[in-house]
Amino acid sequence: MMPAVNAETEETRYGTFLDLGLMARFLGYARPHRRWLGLAMLLPPLGALAQVAQPMVIQMAVDRHLLTGDMTGFGVLLLVLAALVFGQFLAGYLQSTVNAMLGQRVIGDLRKELFAHLLTLDAAFFAKNPSGALTNRVANDAEAISQMVSSGLINLFGDLFLLVAIAVGMVLLSPQLAVVVVVLMPLVIAVAFQVTRRMRLIQRQGTLLMARMTARLTEETEGRDVIRLFHQQQAARERFDQLNRDHRTNADRSNFLEAFQFSFVEAASTAVVAMLFWHGATLMAEGTLTMGVLTAFIDAVRRLFFPIRDLAGKFTTMQSAMSALERVFALLDTKAAIVDPPVAVCHTLPERPQGAIRFHGVQCGYGSDVVLSDLDLTIAPGERIAIVGPTGAGKSTLIKLLNRTIETQRGVVTIDDVPVNQIPLARLRRLAGVARQETFLFAGSVADNIGLFDPTITKERIAWAARETGAWEFIQRLPDGLESRLSERGNNLSAGQRQLVGMTRIFALDPPILVLDEATSSVDAVSERLIQTALERLMVNRTSVIIAHRLSTIRHVDRIVVLAKGRIIETGTHEELLAHHGLFATLHALQFQGASGRRGLENLK
């Protein structure tokens, strides 16, 4: 029933350690920061040199001064050591800081590009991809890549450099003694690597189990009524306990590996020191080794073991970053289906175009479902059109075609005789102002939601627009007026107030074409009146296409288009259509004469 705990999801999969193709592409993002990158690459060797030099100074101190008792020049050595110690500290500090900064800067650029790319993608893409996964790409995957920059790649390079530098230093001091370290070291690294790998796997399992517990708890909280109504507390407790117990068992294994890793490296360093003593004793007896060199080796071994502890950890950081890179680039490579026209066919309409709209032989659908077929409709400049029809008739598809939210399969939509796909997208969408049925409200103030964060729309203009629509009436009663913060998705506004905000947007942006999808949800009487007044004002001097649900709206337009099953079945003025006794007359009767309309409907069938 439940998928196995170790089931890998796309999000947790580890990639290969290093994919050169991905890396090469990624390095393109580091190019603008190449100075910082240069510094970041320079610091680890400097730090490593400062470290390697320290055991050498100690060797000199021991052999030349401590054992001979001759202290002349000892002070200079101490100064050198102090400088090295401080140099190592500085290099270490700068290295992490520069790395972190580089990581943030490079990822900042990548994130911006990702987000900008997301904004160009079309509605069909967003319908297919859950918003959580997309958010993960821009937020979490980018974070994993940032980790790679700041603590993976460059540090790994630094650590490896340090290991090699120390090894070289040892060989320089005493090749015979260095053999001990060079032979034992790969063994220690191999074990540490294996343990870290397993540890990471188990820790990931722990994270997964924790996520499952959180998911369970969330579900139980949301479905608490079901649990209570069906007396499921005992069963819920048993299921949760099982997960909790698995998590506990898993933690034991992870605890053991952690303790093992910690103690193993410690013990290995002592063992290597013991071997140094043992081999060193023979060499000293032969006279080929001094006490100072041996002391320096002991010091160097301690330095060597420090990076080994998390060397393997850095490799796993790289792995998760590689799979994140893969996903991020895949998203960047997704082509937008609706794009600006090529320059060759690009038309820029005059500043204030006439606003004549024409649908010519339009067919449109989603996959094999045809929503609109062979539709012809001509709307004169300044004309006010109401579109009515039952749910699923294709009303909203019609207005989506107008601002190219979707594209036609056949036929063409024109504005002032220019096909919409030959008008730059931004221009087109400023031409046709669309107010949807549900006004989406963003986190921010009322003013932000009217001007939609456009800095060129002044506060005065926003206030003016609000007065024009009558939204001002409720806005001024809010605690901070236009500056009042809206709660999540505008829950503190009623449905009617939200639609008014959407209409005020249109006023503020002032497009020559108005496209409005009236809210179907019931609004209170006051909002209803305000919306009607706002609509009448909005329609002045604008070509208006309204998906209408209210008689009052229908009465104020020049022409009514009745749409059913993707075709226009009736068109004409209010009076003409009523006289026609068709679908419109039936709908009209239903809505405004109550139950008696039902009979009319049955007759129609």
Add this chain to the structure above:
Amino acid sequence: MRLRLRHLLPLFSGQKRAFALGFMLLAITNASAAAIPYVMKLTTETLMHQQMPGWYIFMLLALALLNAFFRIQSRTCIFGIGRDVEFALRRAYHAKLLSLDAPFFNQEKTGDLAARAAADVSAVRMFVGPGFLQISNVFMAYAATLPVMIMLDPWLTLYTLAPIPLVLGLSRLLTRRMYRLSRVVADRFGHLSGFIQESIAGIAAIHAHAREADWQRRFAHENEELAQAAIRHARLQSLFGPMVVLAGAIGGFIILAHGGGEVAAGRLTMGDFIAFSGYLAMLIWPTVGFGWILTVMQRGLAALDRISGVLDAQPFLAAEVAAAPARPERWPGAIGIDNLEFAFRPGTPVLHGITLEIPAGALIGLAGRIGCGKSALLQVLARLYPVPAGTIRIDGQDLTTIPEAELRRELTMVPQESFLFSAPLIQNLLLNRTDEGRSRTEAAVTTAALDEEVQRFPKGLDTMIGERGITLSGGQRQRAALARALLGDPSILLLDDVFAHVDARTEERILANLRHANHRRTVVMVCHRIAALQRADCIHLMDQGRIVASGTHESLLATSELYRDLNMTMSRTEALEALSQ
């Protein structure tokens, strides 16, 4: 302090022996660790005298092994205690949540409750396991090394340890500020994620008004905020590692600067010199760890407070009722309500003076405008909210005195928004009523008119529902919930607008099926459909929390203005629905 730990201390009582064992193991670990530099000193001195140190080498190896063994044992033992406490605390927290009822949950955010079970319980574990380990460790490390060091050279000991207070102070300061800044980073990260999520949700609005450029600008701002916070955090964090190394190096420098002269003068042996370096290395990490753990413990205490907030909450409904009078295995299912007053929040009553008698086996409709109190009445009848004793009677017995298990067996509600778990459909329907089999489930699915659709599901009744499976439509969810309720074969069934998303034909089928059940159960339904209300034995019309009229569909049509209004609205909606099909 004892008060803050009140929920934690009882969990320790069973752990006394584990703590003692852990402490002992830790003592051996530290003692064997302290012996290593000393043996190194002895080895060095042997070498200086041109002798072979074979025996000491063996001792070093043995000590390394012994130390590793005990270190692993002590760490697993002590961290294990932390894990035990984590397990027990999380379990207690979860059990507590299950016992709490609607009034509690209405004040809490789901995400917050889940976060406490995960992050906060883990923070408390850090308080117990690593907290105990680090604190014991730092004391033992000093206890084991200090005497030996002082014995070797008191002055050098003093000089060597000079940077230690600095290390401790800095470590404490840095970890505290790092923790604060990491909260800021997490916050900013949350903002950025939230912004992305909101932008995706509102992408249609952004596209419709060609606002892409402004959104890029806003994103750049959020992005920069995060980067700034992360860089500030990184600056501190970058200081941490090198600072620890620096502290060790300064100690080493002091050993060489002061001790070097002593060795040259012959007052200290080369072996002492090496031993001191070893001891210093032993002390640095526990000291840094101590500073860190104080911060972790502070965090753990705060997390514990958040958990205690839930553990201290009391359910509003009495948990179990003792010595309830025996009732028949099957209830007749008559409901009586006397002058019921009810409010979700004090001061805003939703039900006023409701008095009703519902005979056993009746089909009752509740009608009224949105917000008139119909659903509240059902929720109260289902005992999801507390009501005063004596206001609701089931077959003559006070609702508040009926044992939970029995009540839930005999009385069930199908809420307006039915919740299905991410599990196979059959599990959602059966829950853990194991005595019912697949055939009974199929029967219930048929009664609820979900059978045809289930056949079209990829795996029939075994199809996964929810995030990892298929998404059911609103109507399918409601019918699944109805089937779930029917499977328990309750005597009283409360239905909250279950026909909202089904077409007229399906509605007819369900109503017919409900009536054809082998015995007549009492059904109380909130309903906005004329056909269903027409079948009701009696309709209670509600307005502003009161029952304003009662009677059959026809009699209410004749007598009540409000009901005629409602009827007209309902017929319009139904007709429009019919049109769109």
